[in-house]
Amino acid sequence: MFPDPSIEDRRAAAALSMDINLDRRSTADLAIVTTISAIYFIDLLAVLFMLWNRRYPPIKAKSPILMACLFLSSALWFVGDVQMNGHVTLANTALTKCLGLGFWVRILLGICGVCAVFALRSFALYHVFCLNQPYRGVKVYWPVIVYSACILAYGVVALVLKSEKTLYYVGPLDICSSAVGFKASVIGFVWITLAFVAFNYWRIRHIKSSFNESKEMGGACLLIFITTLYSTLVQFLYPRFPLSMAYRVSLTVLSHLCTNVIWWGTMFVPLWGCLFNRRVYLDQWIEKLRRDGLQRKYHLESTSLVRGEFTPADIAMNEAVMREYVYKGPDTYAFYYDGEGGGQRDMAVEGDVSVRALNWMQARNSKDVGFGNDRFLL
Structure with missing residues (x-):
């Protein structure tokens, strides 16, 4: 897959006969593919850590499933770029089937x-912060x-159309190319999608949030717009961009940066x-929500708090469901609850904050409190 001198010689001869400039594939292409692959491997480790801790409130507030999908789509984008941007040898491999990956x-x-x-x-943020509705359900x-x-x-x-009208393999140059009409339809489809993203961002640009969601979305929209604009210009102004080292490298690096x-x-x-800084950061995170008065906006359904991980902030947020707590040391609290054990109740905490106690904790004795998989909706 990586530069084969004989194939590169053949490509250079074909380009010369067609009066086309061609930059041979080199170690620079190998370095780009290897470096970005390593970055995505690090990203994968971060995604696995994020999913493992997806019930940690500050992580759950960032929609970890969506962020995992973002990583997956980005990685697939890179896999397609390796083929379409001409970084590797396609000849004599399955990569000559351009429509699949490309x-x-x-x-x-x-x-x-x-x-x-x-x-x-952005649609979820609009529902929560503008419509004051929970973002759940099929609708x-x-x-x-x-x-x-x-x-x-x-x-x-x-798939139904002939390859000459969509994406096709150019054997002499060992690259994938696309028909002009198909290229225009693809880029138009991407821009329509971006227009919907921009429309949703415009609707949430003035929301009051504790953790800069509006700025995050604005920055993301700007970066995607710049990348898509550059890609559009390159593909229309220089259709054979995979033959140019500068264009193929810059396009791949910009996209995945x-x-x-x-x-x-x-x-x-x-x-x-x-x-x-798990516990301290959680305290600070909850305290910021309380100061901003946005506890209801950031409610975290079925948030798991592992054994021994309850903090003074957790106690303050859930004090209405507790009869008393006994301090057991710098990191651990024992809890005693009002109520009759299992079941669900809604109760007011600190005025207007709704808290659902799920799977009520059962205190075995004053020295050993059963935390288990007990959960709260903060």
Whole structure:
């Protein structure tokens, strides 16, 4: 897959006969593919850590499932870029089938997937902060259902068409190329998706939030816009961009720098706090919500708090369901509850904050409190 001197010689001869400039694939392409692959491996470790701690309130507030989908779509985008941007040898491999990776993986699952994640997140923020409605239930996912149906229909149509009218392999140059009309339709589809993302961001630009969700969305929209604009200009002004070292490297680096900046810009602070300062950061996070008066906006359903991890802030937030607590040391509290054991109740905490006690904790004795999988909705 990586530069084969004989194939590169053949490509150079073909380009010369066609009077086309061609930059041979070199160790620079290998370095780009290797470096970005290593970055995505680090991202994968971060995603696994995020999902393992998905019930940690500051992480859960960032929609960890959506952020995992963002990572997956970005990685698929990169896999497609390796083929379509001409970083590796395609000859004598399955990569000569351009429509599979170049369209389905790179465009539909990759680029459109990234845009869909941001559209869904902005739509969720609009529901919570502007409409004051919880973002749950089938009805709130209708935009994703409609968009997924459009993607599926578009993909099926592309499969039915002849390869000469969509994406096709150019043997002498060992690259994938696309028909002008198909390229225009693909880029138009991406821009329509971006327009929906931008529309949702415009609706949430003035929301009051504790953790800069509006700024995060604004920055993400700007980065995606810049990347898509550059890609559009390159593909139309220089259709044979995979033959140019400068264009193929810059396009790949810009695209995946963009996706990584967006992902880490959203998740770095809660992941760092969870990993290195778990309890203190959670206290600070809850305290900020209380100061801003936004506890209800950031309610965290079924948030698991592991054994021995309850803090003074947790106690303060849930004091209405407690009869008393006994201090057991610098990091542990024993709890005694009002009520009759199991079941669910809604009760007011600190005025207007609704807290549901799920799976009530049962104190075995004053020295050993059963935490287990007990959960609260903060």
